[in-house]
Amino acid sequence: MSSSDSENASTVERAEKTLENLENCENNVKQMAENGRLLPLLTSLLEGSPEIQLSMVSFLGELVLSNDVKVFVAQTAGSALVHFLRSPNMQDREAALKSLNPISSYEASAKILVQVGVLPPLVKDLFTVGSNSVPMRLKEVSATVLANVVSSGADFESSPLDHDNQTLISEDIVHNLLHLISNTGPTIACSLLQVLVGLTTSSSTVLNIISAIKSSGATISLIQFVEAPQRDLRVASIKLLHNISPYMGQELADSLRVTAGQLGSLIKIISENNGTSEEQAAAIGLLAELPERNLGLTKRLLSEGALNVVISKVVKI
Numbered sequence: 001m002s003s004s005d006s007e008n009a010s011t012v013e014r015a016e017k018t019l020e021n022l023e024n025c026e027n028n029v030k031q032m033a034e035n036g037r038l039l040p041l042l043t044s045l046l047e048g049s050p051e052i053q054l055s056m057v058s059f060l061g062e063l064v065l066s067n068d069v070k071v072f073v074a075q076t077a078g079s080a081l082v083h084f085l086r087s088p089n090m091q092d093r094e095a096a097l098k099s100l101n102p103i104s105s106y107e108a109s110a111k112i113l114v115q116v117g118v119l120p121p122l123v124k125d126l127f128t129v130g131s132n133s134v135p136m137r138l139k140e141v142s143a144t145v146l147a148n149v150v151s152s153g154a155d156f157e158s159s160p161l162d163h164d165n166q167t168l169i170s171e172d173i174v175h176n177l178l179h180l181i182s183n184t185g186p187t188i189a190c191s192l193l194q195v196l197v198g199l200t201t202s203s204s205t206v207l208n209i210i211s212a213i214k215s216s217g218a219t220i221s222l223i224q225f226v227e228a229p230q231r232d233l234r235v236a237s238i239k240l241l242h243n244i245s246p247y248m249g250q251e252l253a254d255s256l257r258v259t260a261g262q263l264g265s266l267i268k269i270i271s272e273n274n275g276t277s278e279e280q281a282a283a284i285g286l287l288a289e290l291p292e293r294n295l296g297l298t299k300r301l302l303s304e305g306a307l308n309v310v311i312s313k314v315v316k317i
Contacts, residue, residue, distance in 0.1 A: 026052065030059050038069060042076050054095055057084055061098030067106045074103055074112035082113070085121040093125070093134060097141040104145045110152035119168060120161045122146050126188075127176050136185070143191035150198035156205060168195075169205045174212035182221045186230045193225070193236035200243035210247045219248070219255050226262045231279070238266070238282040245289035253290045 026044070033041040045056035057080075065073065081103075084096035100118065104110045125134050125142045134142070150156070156168040166173055177196065181189045200206045213219060225237030245252055256263045269283045 026055060029056070033059065033063060038063075038073070042073065045077055046080055053080075054084075054092060057081065057092075057099055058095040061095065061101070065102060067108070070103045070106045070109040071112065074109040074116075078103075078113055078116040078118075082117050082121065085118070085125075090134065094138055097138055097145065100145050101141055101148075104148035104152075107152040110149040111154045114149055114152070114154040114156075114159055118145070118149060119156075119159055122149075123161050123168070123173070126180065126192075136188075140185075140187045140191070143188045143195075147191040147194040147198070150195045153198075153202065156199070169199060169208040171208070171212045171215065174209055175216050178213065178216050178218040178221070182218070186228065186233050189225070190230065190233040190236050193222075193233070193240055197236060197239045197243060200240060206243065206247070210244055213244065214248070214251070219251050220259060223252070223255050223259060223262050227265045234269075235279045235282065238269075238279060238286060242282045242286040242289070245286050249289055249291050252286075256290070 029040045029044055032038075041056050041060065044052050045060065046053075048056065060073070060077075081096050081099055084092045085100065087093055087096075100113065104113055104118075122142050122145055126139055126146070128134070133139075150168070159167055161167060161170075161173065168174075174196075177192050181192045181196075184192075196209060199209050213222070222237060222240060225233055226241070228234045228237065241252060256266075266283045266287060270280055270287075272280065
């Protein structure tokens with residue numbers, strides 16, 4: 001080794017030693033994490049005192065992470081974050097949820113979170129009411145994280161939620177999701193509709209969701225969201241209806257025929273002159289899947305001006 005190489009190696013070694021010494025201070029660890037050196041923070045999160053661990057989990061939720069780093073964090077600290085999410089201490093659970101939210105937004109890291117057991121505490125927080133219930137603002141985060149992990153396409157059929165081996169696609173669980181969708185605020189309802197969109201996108205889970213929707217009698221409740229003033233809620237609802245329409249075309253046609261307003265709202269969405277938005281595409285797909293020979297629905301479509309809308313769209317194409 002040349003003298004220059006030896007000096008460089010010595011400099012690197014001293015720099016690493018300096019960084020290791022700096023890692024003994026909590027504020028230094030946080031500054032390092034902000035500048036991309038995340039391992040000291042994760043080490044403190046895994047091995048520090050309870051107070052230090054909570055501080056690191058809370059700070060992790062404030063960082064902007066690249067997708068590669070989200071995967072690394074999920075692999076390194078995913079189990080620890082799930083452990084915090086199971087804690088009876090509300091502060092622990094809030095910190096965990098805020099860290100899990102961005103990590104769950106990337107498909108690869110979301111799948112890792114499912115593998116390390118994030119689903120049971122998420123679902124429990126959403127369904128629990130009473131003195132042990134988390135505040136509504138945290139239920140909103142739980143619903144968002146659940147929607148994120150479902151959109152990852154992980155295997156939910158073999159991911160039990162409890163000792164009875166119920167899964168996210170078990171009838172009772174879907175019934176609870178449907179009940180919560182109809183009896184909560186628009187933020188949670190939107191996220192849980194996105195959960196059902198994800199589960200009905202997969203051929204391996206869609207029939208379970210269809211069966212639960214039918215047995216719960218939730219068709220009309222789901223259709224009513226077509227008129228929601230919140231665009232995200234409306235889009236999620238129409239996407240779900242589009243996904244289930246190949247299996248429930250007759251039920252949807254009958255419900256749209258007898259309910260007031262929803263059919264007209266779908267046609268209004270399609271007629272909007274802003275190109276073909278995601279919302280319009282879902283609405284067009286939904287109407288296209290409805291039975292062609294349903295005379296009552298056909299009359300309603302004509303009375304709502306659907307023919308003129310379709311002709312207008314075709315001409316613009």
